[in-house]
Amino acid sequence: MKTRLKARIDAMLEPWFPERRLFLKSDSETRFIRLHPSTQLFAFAGGAAVVAWAIVATAILLMDSIGSGNFREQAKRDQHTYETRLNLLASERDTRADEAQAAQARFNLALDQISDMQTELLASETARRELETGIEVIQANLRKTMKQRDAARRELAVLQAENAEAHEGTGLADAGGTVSETVDFLVGALSDTAAERDKILADAQQALNTADELEFEIKLMRDQNEQIFSQIEDAMTISVEPLDKMFRAAGLNTESLISQVRKTYSGQGGPMTPLSFSTRGEDPSDDELRANRILNQLDALNLYRIAATKAPFAKPVHTAVRYTSGFGYRRDPKTGGRRLHKGSDFAGPTGTPIFATADGVVIHAGWGSGYGRLIKIKHAFGIETRYAHLSKIRVKVGQRVSRGERIGDMGNSGRSTGTHLHYEVRSGGKAVNPMIYIKAANDVF
Template identity: 50%
Template sequence: MGNGTTASRPQQGCTVEGHVLPKRLISSLDSSLERWLPEKRLFLRSDDATRFLRLRPATQLMGLLGGGLIFGWTVIASSILVIDAISSGSSDEQMSHTQAAFEERLEQLSAERDARAAEALAAQNRFTVALEQVSKMQSQLLASEEKRRELETGLKVVQSNLSEAITERNDVKEQLQVTDGDGMDDQARTEEFSVALDILSGELRNTADARSEAERLAEEASLKAEELRVERDQIIARNDEILNQLENAVTVSVEPLDEVFRSVGMDPDDVLSTIREGYSGQGGPLNPISYSTSGDATLSREETKAKQIIVTLDEMNTYRIAIEKLPLAMPVKSSFRYTSGFGRRWGRMHEGVDMAGPSGTPVYATGDGVVSFAGRQSGYGNLIKVTHELGTETRYAHLSRIRVKDGQRVSQGDLIGDMGNTGRSTGPHLHYEVHVNGRAVDPMSFIKAASNVF
């Protein structure tokens, strides 16, 4: 027993000393703070008694520190919300400016392409006219050459006949020198042959002059045709450069649009097929097609490239129509805070994102569609379901107020409800879901996809 008593005494001493030591520290801290935070008393009076609460310097210091922490947290949270709102607005403006600049650049390239195509067509027409003129001049030159050969042949025959006539004349002159009458006939024949020779010589000179003029005109036409060919080649080269720039521009523009649908789990080919089925109307009179007989391979190559650009532009337009049908907008435009993301939470699947804000914060439709449900549903509380095209559906849960009804058609940005705390909820927030073909997907993939494109 002596050993047990001895062992218990040190334990009691340590316990007393352990209680005394914090009291000494608190008393020392109070003494140090007494200068700046003097002790205060808060009196509580009743009908039959008076009590007071003693506020020591340490207690006042803890209260001040707690208030300062709460104030600092409030300032930091407000700053973050303001910065998010400002950055969201600036990013929207930047996306709008970027899209407008891109569309303006496409219009400029299209206009320049049309102008170059018109210049190429005009040059082709001038080249065709020049070729026709050259062909006519060559025909005239061949006709002149044929006429010249005929005249030369005729001249040779006339010269031969004239030579024979002169020989006969000399023979006759020698034989018939007796009579003067015969001498007069011979002189008349000689003059007749001389006149015929002068006429033939004049015709030969005229033919030679006509041939020289035709050769000169043909040479000028050839030079003009060469100049037109060079001009046409330059226009075609410039037009080809513009087509390449336009082709690169539209190709680069299609890639992010294609990535939008892949990022949200949709097949771009299926999306394009669905849109084209809904926009497939045709009509109008059919006129005969005029084909060029020039056989210019360069123009055919440019026509093929232009047709490919038209196909790509049609694909871009189809993507634009499809994007307009997707729920890509933000459901909350006021300041809010993300409190929970898409994925597993507490052992269960959380099929949406939570956006916390004050009760009554406006909630907007994120895309065009039809309200398929508007009412109360188990853990969702007040719930709105909107069915969109391309197999997509959005859900807005825990609302304090529903502003639409079943079967109502809504457009992107329409006010459909107010943020609340109904259903299984720990505070006012919006639970936002996106379903594609009946399967829940991460709504942030739609929001990020829209920001990457626009």
């Protein structure tokens, strides 16, 4: 059955694939191999399949090569755009830093003016109290003098009546002499009393004029206070809001951070002593309440600035470098596979200075397997930073470092394809994107 079917197929293929014989000759004998039409068809189909596969594979490779070239060009354009954006952000950051410094200078000047005004207010309050006491004493003396004047007038009237009813004679002359002396004494006393009264009235008028002048000066001081308070409040808004926005942009809880800093700096860096303008135990005035609110804001600003030095908001490299790779999944430069890149890469010359991005304690300074020469720094708020592939380490384990302090040099140690810095930020042991912190600080530092 199979033989007949094969013979029929060969007969059908004979016009296109006639039977052929392949002779193999040796020294002693000659042999041949018969190539049936079906065998030739199978060989032709196999060769055609191989050729088609080669054409498809070549086309795929060419398309992949063209696509990779376009991707590289696009990546270069994106990198150029990103570098341009980074330069613009750096210039904006410098401008914001200058504005913040100017606002801080204005704020310090306003504080000095508040201190001077507080001293003047206390002095004016003391002078006002002394003036009120003097006026009360003058008024008491005036009332006493007026009473003495009225008593003298009544006594004079009585003596004049007695003198009018007296009889003529030696006794009257003697009495007249006595009355004349008494009248002269009373007239002199009245003259002195009138002069003293006029002097008291003049002093009282002068005191009233002085009180009016002091009231006018106090009004001027209040107007100046209003302007100074407004300037200080504006300065506080300019200073505090960007810091709060920076922490929130980095995903940090500002209330928790400020609470931790307040506990740590409760001695020297704690809340400031509130102002007190009165020593009489009265309710605080509006100015006092406003000044205390400003002092509380100043304390919050101080705590924000302390917290900012303890979180990694600075850049690890201060010179011009190339941003070569970001946080996230990417193609592994060694194996070609897809894997998570847990930091950001900054490429530059060998020996480029590397700086700590926040205050902290060095917990590792040595070789770290694929990291090469590695530095780990533990910061506040459960944050850790890592600096890898260094050529030189300049710190030791247990050493305290400050924000902006040089800790090492850029290199190509460990699992690396070229000279660069691999920079990581870990929060609570989990790797986060370092550019979140760097971008959040662009408008502040």
